[in-house]
Amino acid sequence: MDFTKLPFLKSKEVDEGPVRYLDGSSLARPFDPPKFVFYAAIAFAVVAAVIGIRYAGGAIDSILHGAERNAATVEANISRGVEYELPSLENYIALDDATIVQVLGESGYVTYNLLDEGEEGVDVMKLPSDVTLADAALVYAKGISNMDSVTASKYLVGSWRFSVSRTNGTEMKVRYCDLAAQGAQDAVQRAMQGEGWLDNANVTISAEGVDEVGNTYREGTIETESGTRAWRISVCDLSGVYNISGLPSTAQYVGIKMS
Numbered sequence: 001m002d003f004t005k006l007p008f009l010k011s012k013e014v015d016e017g018p019v020r021y022l023d024g025s026s027l028a029r030p031f032d033p034p035k036f037v038f039y040a041a042i043a044f045a046v047v048a049a050v051i052g053i054r055y056a057g058g059a060i061d062s063i064l065h066g067a068e069r070n071a072a073t074v075e076a077n078i079s080r081g082v083e084y085e086l087p088s089l090e091n092y093i094a095l096d097d098a099t100i101v102q103v104l105g106e107s108g109y110v111t112y113n114l115l116d117e118g119e120e121g122v123d124v125m126k127l128p129s130d131v132t133l134a135d136a137a138l139v140y141a142k143g144i145s146n147m148d149s150v151t152a153s154k155y156l157v158g159s160w161r162f163s164v165s166r167t168n169g170t171e172m173k174v175r176y177c178d179l180a181a182q183g184a185q186d187a188v189q190r191a192m193q194g195e196g197w198l199d200n201a202n203v204t205i206s207a208e209g210v211d212e213v214g215n216t217y218r219e220g221t222i223e224t225e226s227g228t229r230a231w232r233i234s235v236c237d238l239s240g241v242y243n244i245s246g247l248p249s250t251a252q253y254v255g256i257k258m259s
Contacts (some may be wrong), residue, residue: 001108022122025066070150070246071137077153078179078248082128085109086194089172089258095112098165108156114161119166128158149246153179171259177238180252184216187235187252197222197231222258231258 092100100122104111110133112125117151127136131154139147139155147155160176181187188208189198197203200222208218211234217230238251239245 067246070148073150073245074153074248077150078157080130080157082130082158084160084161084194085126085129086125086163086174086178086191086256088196089174089231089256090195090222090224090229093170093172093224093258095230097166100164110136112140123161123163125161126159129154130158131155145242145244147242147244149244152177152242152244152247169259171257174256176244176254177251178254179248180240181252181254182235182250184235184252186242186250187254188216188233190220191233191235191254191256192218194246203231229258231256233257 020036081239087104092103095103095119097207104193110127110129110131112127112133114123114125115121117125125136125140127133136155139151143157145151156177157179160174163173163175165171165173178187178190181190192198202223203220204222205218205220209216209222211217215234217232217234219230222229222231234257235252238247238253239249241253
């Protein structure tokens with residue numbers, strides 16, 4: 001059977017007319033932006049290149065010389081002439097808590113109260129004389145262990161913590177970081193000097209050395225207006241208390257106790 005002759009397969013030719021094309025000559029022309037656009041693009045490219053070079057240079061300089069600059073800043077902070085002004089414990093040992101807080105305030109110390117609201121007792125941080133209370137509060141709120149070496153050398157030099165315990169009698173402690181010490185023995189001597197116990201006829205040294213936990217110590221008694229009091233100075237490497245990279249390896253953590 002010849003299917004091409006079936007009536008439903010008849011084809012019909014449709015005349016669509018002539019095909020018209022758009023004029024594309026404008027697309028074939030070279031793209032020449034206005035001169036101001038060209039110069040602006042060059043200027044932006046130059047600025048981007050300069051910024052990139054500066055950032056790259058800063059990053060390279062930070063890698064190569066950042067540690068040196070930090071070390072220089074730490075050294076400058078340590079030797080900037082800020083005094084610790086340690087409290088003379090023999091003058092506080094017979095006072096009650098309220099009077100101690102009052103005397104500390106009258107002494108001109110800038111202090112930061114470490115007690116929670118409503119908590120009784122004495123636990124204050126004396127701040128370096130060249131920092132503000134607002135700045136120090138933010139820094140100490142993050143914790144000493146979270147300080148970098150530059151921050152630590154700024155806020156630890158010239159600061160100490162003074163606390164009082166009356167659980168078993170009266171016991172007062174002053175604790176601080178001696179970043180300028182040249183070792184444990186030097187830190188002990190500097191602590192005694194800060195308390196006014198060197199060449200003091202009222203002070204007796206009964207023992208010194210290294211205790212069972214490795215602290216270098218010196219202890220004895222002192223004659224005060226309120227009677228004979230016992231004292232002890234304990235010192236250990238600061239790195240054993242706070243893990244702060246970049247501080248002097250000879251820095252010491254010092255504790256002074258009187259009871």
